[in-house]
Amino acid sequence: xxxxxxxxxxxxxxxxxxxxxxxxxxxxxxxxxxxxxxxxxxxxxxxxxxxxxxxxxxxxxxxxxxxxxxxxxxxxxxxxxxxxxxxxxxxxxxxxxxxxxx
Amino acid sequence: xxxxxxxxxxxxxxxxxxxxxxxxxxxxxxxxxxxxxxxxxxxxxxxxxxxxxxxxxxxxxxxxxxxxxxxxxxxxxxxxxxxxxxxxxxxxxxxxxxxxxx
DNA sequence: TAAAGTACTTTGAAAATTAAAGTAAATTTG
DNA sequence: CAAATTTACTTTAATTTTCAAAGTACTTTA
Numbered sequence: 460x461x462x463x464x465x466x467x468x469x470x471x472x473x474x475x476x477x478x479x480x481x482x483x484x485x486x487x488x489x490x491x492x493x494x495x496x497x498x499x500x501x502x503x504x505x506x507x508x509x510x511x512x513x514x515x516x517x518x519x520x521x522x523x524x525x526x527x528x529x530x531x532x533x534x535x536x537x538x539x540x541x542x543x544x545x546x547x548x549x550x551x552x553x554x555x556x557x558x559x560x561x
Numbered sequence: 562x563x564x565x566x567x568x569x570x571x572x573x574x575x576x577x578x579x580x581x582x583x584x585x586x587x588x589x590x591x592x593x594x595x596x597x598x599x600x601x602x603x604x605x606x607x608x609x610x611x612x613x614x615x616x617x618x619x620x621x622x623x624x625x626x627x628x629x630x631x632x633x634x635x636x637x638x639x640x641x642x643x644x645x646x647x648x649x650x651x652x653x654x655x656x657x658x659x660x661x662x663x
Numbered sequence: 664t665a666a667a668g669t670a671c672t673t674t675g676a677a678a679a680t681t682a683a684a685g686t687a688a689a690t691t692t693g
Numbered sequence: 694c695a696a697a698t699t700t701a702c703t704t705t706a707a708t709t710t711t712c713a714a715a716g717t718a719c720t721t722t723a
């Protein structure tokens with residue numbers, strides 16, 4: 460078992476809802492607000508706040524359009540976001556693996 | 562990609578410091594306060610609060626003794642805690658895997 | 664015996680999380 | 694066709710969580 464600093468875990472990702480958002484976005488090219496909302500069962504307000512946080516950290520990019528007279532907001536994972544998510548998983552795995560093996 | 566509710570992720574575990582604590586405790590029979598503190602690089606106050614939270618949820622058990630006139634607090638993962646941690650990992654893996662495959 | 668260290672716990676401020684309420688537009692209903 | 698409802702979000706504000714500084718109760722060292 461090796462030492463590690465828990466602060467190395469990316470806390471922009473390590474929140475239940477943001478982990479879920481990132482997991483959805485890593486698998487799709489683009490996703491609409493409503494699509495994510497339904498995938499992860501989030502409330503509008505909550506989702507909005509956390510998407511904004513991910514955007515502020517440049518983990519996702521956002522485009523807003525009107526389609527058939529309706530507002531549509533699309534989210535896309537950035538390269539930064541993809542790297543961060545991959546690192547996050549590796550870090551978590553290493554913490555779990557380095558500790559859970561006898 | 563399947564739907565999931567992010568609220569299914571155990572939030573007693575899904576905190577950086579508590580994930581780290583649980584990862585340490587799952588690998589050892591028992592661990593002292595100071596051992597955990599050094600393993601994960603936590604401050605005393607913060608560690609104390611989160612160990613208490615894990616204890617309140619019966620994920621860990623605590624024994625306090627004096628050894629060579631000094632207080633020694635030992636922590637042990639419970640069956641409940643072990644199950645919760647294993648479920649937590651499975652849930653996270655499924656969220657990540659179900660979404661990250663193209 | 665005074666000062667410093669150890670092993671924690673308590674506390675309170677700051678940050679994060681959450682859902683209710685709000686906005687602005689479109690659509691449906693009576 | 695005006696009012697009510699719905700849609701797609703955003704803002705807000707109350708609650709919860711996180712964190713480290715300060716506190717407690719000793720023990721050890723000088």
